[in-house]
Amino acid sequence: MSTFGGTPETATIYVTVIIDLTPTRTRTGPSRVLAVVEGRSKQAFKSWLEAQTKAFRDRVEIVAMDGFTGYKTAAVETIDTVTTVMDPFHVVALVGDKLDRCRQRVQQETLGHRGRSGDPLYDIRRVARTRAGLLTTKQQHRLAKVFADERHVAFEVTWSLYQSVIEAYQADQPAEGKKIMTRLITSIQSGVPAGLEELRSLGQTMKRRRDDILAFFDHPGTSNGPTEAVNGLLEHLRGTAKGFRNIVNYIARCLPDAGGFRPLIHSLL
Numbered sequence: 001m002s003t004f005g006g007t008p009e010t011a012t013i014y015v016t017v018i019i020d021l022t023p024t025r026t027r028t029g030p031s032r033v034l035a036v037v038e039g040r041s042k043q044a045f046k047s048w049l050e051a052q053t054k055a056f057r058d059r060v061e062i063v064a065m066d067g068f069t070g071y072k073t074a075a076v077e078t079i080d081t082v083t084t085v086m087d088p089f090h091v092v093a094l095v096g097d098k099l100d101r102c103r104q105r106v107q108q109e110t111l112g113h114r115g116r117s118g119d120p121l122y123d124i125r126r127v128a129r130t131r132a133g134l135l136t137t138k139q140q141h142r143l144a145k146v147f148a149d150e151r152h153v154a155f156e157v158t159w160s161l162y163q164s165v166i167e168a169y170q171a172d173q174p175a176e177g178k179k180i181m182t183r184l185i186t187s188i189q190s191g192v193p194a195g196l197e198e199l200r201s202l203g204q205t206m207k208r209r210r211d212d213i214l215a216f217f218d219h220p221g222t223s224n225g226p227t228e229a230v231n232g233l234l235e236h237l238r239g240t241a242k243g244f245r246n247i248v249n250y251i252a253r254c255l256p257d258a259g260g261f262r263p264l265i266h267s268l269l
Contacts, residue, residue, distance in 0.1 A: 013247060014040035018048060019227045021064060031226035033258040036251045042070030049078040064224045066090040072212060086212035087224030088169045095165045096129055098198040102158040103128065110151050120146050132163045154195050161199065178217035185210055230258050
């Protein structure tokens, strides 16, 4: 998903960017844009899929996506045997967002105001989002000092779960990572104690997307990272052009800039 900034008289328009990840999976080249479709909805993606040939849809085996359920629904309703994978980046980002929300809530409950310099929870906000194995000794001591305050126990529990999610993706073997993630999802899908509101909400989301999250470990290497890279190119395009007033022009520029026409261009060389 990306945005298209229209004129001051028009609201921001969202677009769905559809990327071919095959070259990156087969190590034959970079990912490329297949299409840019106006709208961010199930119907936007489904209509595009239905407009393709059956032969094209039959070749689609895996769809990597973010946490928006509309894209998943569109894929499974249109392609009979497709496997949907929720990208690790977005899973970690989802849990990291809950960690931030927990930290902010505990901050308000303990000090009665939003975080500011000098507040323990505010000062470790970036440290808390760092993988435990990458923390320096000084950072470890700063975290330990925060965790020593019993008022911060909800934050410590949420931080531990965040680190477990990272551990699952960093496991040496996909099967081991899947075991870690399965245990984690099971542990928070019900019976989360009071005071851990963020984990209760996270448990409901991960329960709904359980199959998509775990599918990554059955198809290691499936990543939406190249999609984010292409989105970065498109954001750069919008910036250098100082915006586009016409979505047709925007789409026409996106395709050559991000490889959408590359096979046709190469055939002319």
